[in-house]
Each structure stands twice: as C-alpha cells, then as structure tokens.
Amino acid sequence: MRAITYDQHGEAGQVLRLSERPAPAAPAAGQVRVRVLSRPIHPGDLAGVQGFPGAPRGRFATARVPGLEGMGVVETVGEGVRELLPGQRVAFFPVPGAWSELLTAPAELVVPLPEGLGDETAALMLVNPLTLLTLLRAVEDAQRGQAGPLLQTAAGSSVGKLVSAAALKHGIPLVNLVRSTSGAQTLRQRFPTLPTISTADADWRTQVRDATGGRGAQFVLDAVGGSLTGELAGLLVDGGTLITYGQLGSGSTPLESLGLTPRALTVRGVSIGRWMTRTPEERAEDVAFAARLAATAPELLEVAAAYDLADFAQAIDHVRRPGRSGTVLLTSPAS
Ligand SMILES: NC(=O)c1ccc[n+]([C@@H]2O[C@H](COP(=O)([O-])OP(=O)(O)OC[C@H]3O[C@@H](n4cnc5c(N)ncnc54)[C@H](OP(=O)(O)O)[C@@H]3O)[C@@H](O)[C@H]2O)c1
Structure with missing residues (x-):
C-alpha cells in the first residue's frame, strides 16, 4: 500500500515522501481495518511534521505517517466489533496514519457516516x-x-x-x-x-x-x-x-x-488534542453534533481541492496559497 512518510522533523516539502509499505496486520479484538479514501491536510498536520516548538527533534527509528482524520470503507473487523460491518462507509479521528491507504483503528474512534453524505464532506466531518x-x-x-x-x-x-x-x-x-x-x-x-x-x-x-x-x-x-x-x-x-x-x-x-x-x-x-479526555458519552454527543452539522450544513465544511496521495507536494503548495478558501484533501482509490 502507498503512504506518505517522514523519518525526521522538518519542512513538509523536504521531509515527506511517497513510500510503499506492507499492509497493516489483521485487526485485533476491538479494532477495524479501514481503506482510507480521503483525508484532509490540516495546518496541525504540517505543524506536527515540522515539529512543535520545544519538542525534541531528530531522526525516528521508524518512519511516521501524518494525519489523524479521514474517511473510507471498513474492510475487516476484529473480534467483538458489533457496531461496524465490512463495506460500511466511515469517518475516523483521532487515528494516527491517516495519510496511508490502509489503517487499523480502534472501533470506538470510527464513526458510521450519515446516509447521503459525500466523501469530501465526510473526510472533514470531525476535526x-x-x-x-x-x-x-x-x-x-x-x-x-x-x-x-x-x-x-x-x-x-x-x-x-x-x-x-x-x-x-x-x-x-x-x-x-x-x-x-x-x-x-x-x-x-x-x-x-x-x-x-x-x-x-x-x-x-x-x-x-x-x-x-x-x-x-x-x-x-x-x-x-x-x-x-x-x-x-x-x-x-x-x-x-x-x-x-x-x-x-x-x-x-x-x-x-x-x-x-x-x-x-x-x-x-x-x-x-485534549478531546480524548472527555468521557465516552461526551465524545459520542460531540460526534453526533459533527455528523448533524455535516448533514445539514455541508457548505461549512468546504473543500478547496483534492489531490491523489502521489501529488502530496502540489497539495501542500496549495495549502500554503494565501487566500485559499476551504481545506485541501488527499485522496486514494477504493481498491
Ligand atoms: N488547537 C486545536 O486543537 C486546533 C484544531 C484545529 C485547527 N486549529 C488551528 O486553527 C487554525 C485554522 O485552521 P483551519 O484548518 O481552519 O485553517 P485554514 O482553513 O487552512 O485557513 C488558514 C487561515 O489562516 C489565515 N492565515 C494564515 N497565515 C496567517 C497569518 N500569518 N496571519 C493571519 N492569518 C493567517 C489564512 O488567511 P488568508 O485567507 O489571508 O490566506 C486562512 O484564512 C490553524 O491555526 C490551526 O492550526 C487548532
């Protein structure tokens, strides 16, 4: 599978690269495997690649994949997962590695999409x-x-x-x-x-x-x-x-x-980043608010443009264009 990776902090245009990586292992109990179709480039994603002020910098032993939000289709579910089914369209947050074609996520962080919601809006539904x-x-x-x-x-x-x-x-x-x-x-x-x-x-x-x-x-x-x-x-x-x-x-x-x-x-x-300190019930209410907003006012989740994962460098240039309106997405095919 393809993924955008980096093995040291730095300017995104310089340290990010398109990599071929093995698919993640089958989901363990309570997890699901998602084929990611679309994910946003948030300012915070680029700041994370750059390295936050005061945080230690250097090379990582294992390359990292940016991104915590996206949407896609459930491929397989691990033992004990009842609320999600293979083939279901979902959004997820906060799940590290969103800028890859496949990821494994805890089922509790994966949200079934409201009927009729487009992929682009769904990719932006949570953060x-x-x-x-x-x-x-x-x-x-x-x-x-x-x-x-x-x-x-x-x-x-x-x-x-x-x-x-x-x-x-x-x-x-x-x-x-x-x-x-x-x-x-x-x-x-x-x-x-x-x-x-x-x-x-x-x-x-x-x-x-x-x-x-x-x-x-x-x-x-x-x-x-x-x-x-x-x-x-x-x-x-x-x-x-x-x-x-x-x-x-x-x-x-x-x-x-x-x-x-x-x-x-x-x-x-x-x-x-502190959202996970809310109780599961509070988080469920917040997610329901986000899903309602996406379904009733999708124009508030505006997309500036979508680029294939392989064109990430152009996508990042677009993110940095002054006067841009909306969020830039990175997409990957359904199979
Ligand atoms: N703390 C959190 O948990 C959290 C979560 C989400 C987002 N954020 C932050 O929220 C902010 C907005 O995110 P977003 O995704 O909504 O951004 P966005 O859609 O990418 O828009 C960026 C906006 O910032 C303006 N801008 C860029 N550099 C600027 C500067 N030096 N001075 C003044 N304005 C500037 C741009 O103005 P122009 O139109 O003039 O180019 C543009 O309107 C970012 O700082 C992001 O990191 C924080």
Whole structure:
C-alpha cells in the first residue's frame, strides 16, 4: 500500500515522501481495518511534521505517517466489533496514519457516516466541528456571567467560518479579523451582518474598538499568535481572556509585555488534542453534533481541492496559497 512518510522533523516539502509499505496486520479484538479514501491536510498536520516548538527533534527509528482524520470503507473487523460491518462507509479521528491507504483503528474512534453524505464532506466531518465545540466551551468557561464582544483572528479559515456561523446562530457578538483587504471582502459577502476588519488597514485597531462598542473585546479567539499577541491583548477589556489555539503567525510576544497582572487578563491555550479526555458519552454527543452539522450544513465544511496521495507536494503548495478558501484533501482509490 502507498503512504506518505517522514523519518525526521522538518519542512513538509523536504521531509515527506511517497513510500510503499506492507499492509497493516489483521485487526485485533476491538479494532477495524479501514481503506482510507480521503483525508484532509490540516495546518496541525504540517505543524506536527515540522515539529512543535520545544519538542525534541531528530531522526525516528521508524518512519511516521501524518494525519489523524479521514474517511473510507471498513474492510475487516476484529473480534467483538458489533457496531461496524465490512463495506460500511466511515469517518475516523483521532487515528494516527491517516495519510496511508490502509489503517487499523480502534472501533470506538470510527464513526458510521450519515446516509447521503459525500466523501469530501465526510473526510472533514470531525476535526473542525470538534474544534468549534472546544472553542465555544472555552469561551463559555471564560464568560463566568460576563458576556461581551468576541474577537476572532484568521476569521476566513475553515474553523473561523464555523465560529462565524455559530455566533450568528447563538447571538454571540462576534468581530472578525483577517489579514488582507480581499480576505475581508470575501468574508463580508459570506457573513454580511458580522463586522469584518483587515489588519492590512492602518486604522484596524480603531475599527476593532469601534466594532466592540468602544471598550474592546471581552474575549479573543486567536489562531495567529506570534507578534500579533501583544496587539490582541491591547484590544481586550481589563479582565478579558485571550484564548489561543493556533500559531499561524511569526515572531513572538514576551508574556511580561501583556500586562497580565495589572489588567487581570487571562491567557488560555486550547487543543483538540485534549478531546480524548472527555468521557465516552461526551465524545459520542460531540460526534453526533459533527455528523448533524455535516448533514445539514455541508457548505461549512468546504473543500478547496483534492489531490491523489502521489501529488502530496502540489497539495501542500496549495495549502500554503494565501487566500485559499476551504481545506485541501488527499485522496486514494477504493481498491
Ligand atoms: N488547537 C486545536 O486543537 C486546533 C484544531 C484545529 C485547527 N486549529 C488551528 O486553527 C487554525 C485554522 O485552521 P483551519 O484548518 O481552519 O485553517 P485554514 O482553513 O487552512 O485557513 C488558514 C487561515 O489562516 C489565515 N492565515 C494564515 N497565515 C496567517 C497569518 N500569518 N496571519 C493571519 N492569518 C493567517 C489564512 O488567511 P488568508 O485567507 O489571508 O490566506 C486562512 O484564512 C490553524 O491555526 C490551526 O492550526 C487548532
């Protein structure tokens, strides 16, 4: 079978390669073997290949395969698996090795697909909707009875659009921030009633203050970080909370410069990597939410383009194109 592999951390374009590998062993008890048909390239997948800041780097004894999410067809089931059958279309997360044609997964992490859901939407069904839930919970935790304006960065991202749709649905006063004038125009067309501001405008900070009633934001959902962090802290009201969940930007901001103590600010990181700490019942509810969202609003799980596994280098170039809308998929044939 084919797989994309890497044997050391580094720039994805340099360390990833297409490899031929033996098919995984037959599934053990409680496992299923899935033929993977489609999987997304998430920013986090590329960050994992690059190596997260502070984590040790070096060559691995065994080559690794990126990816934790995807969709496909169950080939065989191990002993004791009752809920899944060979031939069934499924999505999975978090299962390491999604960028390979076959994988073995614990049955509890494999979800039967709703009737009529297309392969492309199914490939994206879990990570971004579960991230949305994680972010909304973080905002709810931070509220503690103090409702107020929410500012989000990278608002044109796939996750950002889910946040916009949720804000409209739940009446959350959201202000969107993007990095370009064209990105702002595109997002305003999609969500005309939400204020959308571009950091390319010289007066963007004033625009944010005006859009948040002159006081600033009570909460920030930030996927950019780096040198923008200090600016975002400056746009929070005293007592406000900065929730960080991505590192798309460059540079850094010293913690001491944020005025955390005199301004009683909170900075909090959230990650879907903690999702497995939820109880099985809570995870089942979250997955049901994701499946409902995929079935009723597939336009919120937008696909930018699909490439065969062998064309992974072009796919990664596409991921890095500024102004891209939607997620890039890697596909492989059904047999
Ligand atoms: N913590 C978690 O558990 C978790 C889970 C899922 C996703 N995430 C994070 O969520 C973020 C969005 O993911 P996604 O899959 O939705 O992304 P995506 O669809 O690939 O979109 C990326 C967006 O980021 C913008 N962007 C890229 N570099 C930027 C920069 N330097 N400054 C400002 N904006 C920049 C792009 O703007 P243009 O349109 O201008 O190119 C684009 O709108 C990523 O940081 C990802 O790592 C975190």
